[in-house]
Amino acid sequence: MAGSPRRAGGRRLLLPLLCLFFQGATAILFAVFVRYNHETDAALWHWGNHSNAANEFYFRYPNRVLLCCPGGCRGTSIAHSNLRFLGSSVPPASVSRVAGTTGFQDVHVMVFVGFGFLMAFLQRYGFSSVGFTFFLAAFALQWSTLIQGFLHAFHGGHIHVGVESMINADFCAGAVLISFGAILGKTGPAQLLLMALLEVVLFGVNEFVLLSLLGVRDAGGSMTIHTFGAYFGLVLSRVLYRPRLEKSKHRQGSVYHSDLFAMIGTIFLWIFWPSFNSAPTMLGDGQHRTALNTYYSLTASTLSTFALSALVSSDGRLDMVHIQNAALAGGVVVGTSSEMMLTPFGALAAGFLAGTVSTLGYKFFTPILESKFKVQDTCGVHNLHGMPGILGALLGVLVAGLATHEAYGDGLENVFPLIAEGQRSATSQAMHQLFGLFVTLMFASVGGGLGGLLLKLPCLDYPSDSQCYEDQVYWEVPGEHEDTAQEPLKMEEPDTQA
Numbered sequence: 318m319a320g321s322p323r324r325a326g327g328r329r330l331l332l333p334l335l336c337l338f339f340q341g342a343t344a345i346l347f348a349v350f351v352r353y354n355h356e357t358d359a360a361l362w363h364w365g366n367h368s369n370a371a372n373e374f375y376f377r378y379p380n381r382v383l384l385c386c387p388g389g390c391r392g393t394s395i396a397h398s399n400l401r402f403l404g405s406s407v408p409p410a411s412v413s414r415v416a417g418t419t420g421f422q423d424v425h426v427m428v429f430v431g432f433g434f435l436m437a438f439l440q441r442y443g444f445s446s447v448g449f450t451f452f453l454a455a456f457a458l459q460w461s462t463l464i465q466g467f468l469h470a471f472h473g474g475h476i477h478v479g480v481e482s483m484i485n486a487d488f489c490a491g492a493v494l495i496s497f498g499a500i501l502g503k504t505g506p507a508q509l510l511l512m513a514l515l516e517v518v519l520f521g522v523n524e525f526v527l528l529s530l531l532g533v534r535d536a537g538g539s540m541t542i543h544t545f546g547a548y549f550g551l552v553l554s555r556v557l558y559r560p561r562l563e564k565s566k567h568r569q570g571s572v573y574h575s576d577l578f579a580m581i582g583t584i585f586l587w588i589f590w591p592s593f594n595s596a597p598t599m600l601g602d603g604q605h606r607t608a609l610n611t612y613y614s615l616t617a618s619t620l621s622t623f624a625l626s627a628l629v630s631s632d633g634r635l636d637m638v639h640i641q642n643a644a645l646a647g648g649v650v651v652g653t654s655s656e657m658m659l660t661p662f663g664a665l666a667a668g669f670l671a672g673t674v675s676t677l678g679y680k681f682f683t684p685i686l687e688s689k690f691k692v693q694d695t696c697g698v699h700n701l702h703g704m705p706g707i708l709g710a711l712l713g714v715l716v717a718g719l720a721t722h723e724a725y726g727d728g729l730e731n732v733f734p735l736i737a738e739g740q741r742s743a744t745s746q747a748m749h750q751l752f753g754l755f756v757t758l759m760f761a762s763v764g765g766g767l768g769g770l771l772l773k774l775p776c777l778d779y780p781s782d783s784q785c786y787e788d789q790v791y792w793e794v795p796g797e798h799e800d801t802a803q804e805p806l807k808m809e810e811p812d813t814q815a
Contacts, residue, residue, distance in 0.1 A: 331778055332506050332507050339460075339510065339514070343459045343463070350471075350474075351463070352475045352477055353479070356479050420484065421483055421487075423589040424487045424491075426589060427487075427491070427586055427593055428450075428487050428490050431582050432454075433582065434447065434581045434582030435582030435586065436450065436497075436498055436696055437579050438571045439501070439575060440575050441789075444788040444794065445501075445502070450494055452506060452510075453494060453513050454493070458486040461521065462485075465486065466478065468524075469485075484596060488541075491546070492542045492543075493512070493513050494546075497509065497550070498695065498697075499550030499696065499698045500512075500695065501695040502695055503554075503557065503559065505777065505778045505780065506791060507778055508772045511768075511777070512768050512771075515764065515771060516546075520545060523545055523756065523757055526756055527753045527756060528541070532741070532746075534656070534733065534746075534750070535710075536595070536596075536653070536655060537593060537607070537648070537649075537651065537656075539651075539652030539705075539706045539709030539713065540757045542652070543702040543703075544702070544758065547698045547702035548762060549761040551692055551698065552766050553765040553766075553769045554693055555692045556765070556768075556773070557772060559782055560691075564782040564785075565785035565787070569695075576637045580637070582641075583641045583645065590648035591607075591608040591648075594651065595607035595655070599731045603656050603728070603731050607656045610655040610656075610659050611664070613661055614667055614671070615668060616647070616665075617665040617666070617672065618643065618645070618650070618672030620669070621669045621676070622672040622676050623635065623644075625677065626643075629677070636679075638697070639676045642696075642697055642701045643700065646672050646675040646701060647667070649671065649705035650671035650706075650708050650709040650712065651664055653709045653712065654709065654713045654717075657716045658724050659712075670708065674700075675704065678697070678699065679697050683699070683700065686699060710750065710757075714751045714754075715747070717743060717747045718746070720732070720736060720743045
């Protein structure tokens with residue numbers, strides 16, 4: 318492993334100490350505050366004399382469908398999800414047929430497999446891309462359970478957890494991993510742990526302000542997840558700017574097999590994105606409509622990505638970077654509006670626009686971002702999550718402003734409850750949606766700046782300019798001790814601090 322004996326010794330102690338400290342502190346907080354909710358606690362559930370089939374678990378975890386009738390309920394394969402409720406009601410057990418997309422497991426797979434492998438495109442950073450995704454998400458799930466619990470599920474002096482809190486934590490972990498993509502390859506694991514510590518808190522506060530205080534509708538997280546995660550990471554990358562990063566330029570690209578691994582992540586994300594966006598929506602037409610809008614938007618963004626990728630190439634060949642990333646922009650752009658009456662045509666149009674903007678961003682804007690704004694965006698999160706997230710928020714403003722009782726009927730109460738109750742007009746809801754975007758950008762920008770200052774603490778270990786995008790700095794890499802790509806690791810060079 319590279320580095321001076323002093324740096325190697327610090328690396329050996331710092332990460333274990335931080336992991337043990339944060340895990341110990343989290344365990345103590347769990348012991349004091351966290352309790353099972355009424356659907357998870359054995360005594361409370363059976364005291365109410367409920368049927369097991371009515372338990373929320375069977376509505377929110379995959380592999381079960383409840384077929385209910387006056388004679389009782391029975392389970393079949395295939396699941397229904399009704400997820401990411403922040404203090405919402407429990408799904409009724411008397412519904413005639415509960416069917417739909419899977420929930421918790423789909424989102425869980427997206428976080429750990431989709432994000433992890435999507436970032437495995439760097440030729441010598443596969444261990445770190447997948448491994449640090451695993452590491453960050455595991456910590457974020459625990460920490461966000463506490464933060465979101467204090468904000469949304471704190472009753473009687475305790476946080477009450479169930480399957481919905483697991484889903485909410487996965488959404489928060491997704492935002493953290495988006496930010497990780499902006500600084501991929503340029504930070505150490507101890508720095509990443511502190512980034513997650515701060516970002517989870519700000520994510521929870523921003524989500525609480527938007528969803529609970531402002532009454533913003535953001536089912537698939539165009540604002541709360543994608544925009545927040547992207548711009549937190551981009552500002553963080555700006556603060557950690559390395560003017561001599563060209564020393565690691567030879568490792569910054571991909572090779573055939575690393576791009577193939579990244580494409581695995583793309584396919585997993587693409588397949589499960591309708592579940593991701595529909596997770597927080599209400600049972601029935603809302604969840605059905607959300608999945609359908611996401612489904613069509615993704616197909617359109619894929620077609621536009623293939624078209625633009627060939628069009629902007631000098632020889633008409635496709636760029637795998639575009640296909641891996643911009644094809645997913647359709648899922649991001651309808652995150653806010655997918656539960657609304659967007660219409661299938663609107664979903665196609667939004668997806669096509671998002672794929673176009675994202676592809677052009679990778680081709681033309683990413684180089685400008687580094688040369689003019691000094692933002693080194695490793696994964697291009699600005700193109701996949703940032704710009705499509707803002708477009709999605711603005712699309713939500715437009716569709717909310719067009720909401721009418723005639724278009725939604727009795728369903729208006731589920732999508733826009735404040736409009737249905739007469740507390741807001743459609744125009745007022747649209748203005749609140751727009752204000753929510755500005756609030757998110759503010760939290761992300763300030764948080765990214767503070768995070769950058771935190772990660773620049775001299776006691777934290779980080780790779781030098783000549784050691785970025787290299788697994789062997791932090792991992793035992795078998796069979797590559799004398800590889801030529803490791804030559805820069807054999808010496809310490811003056812570098813800029815991460």
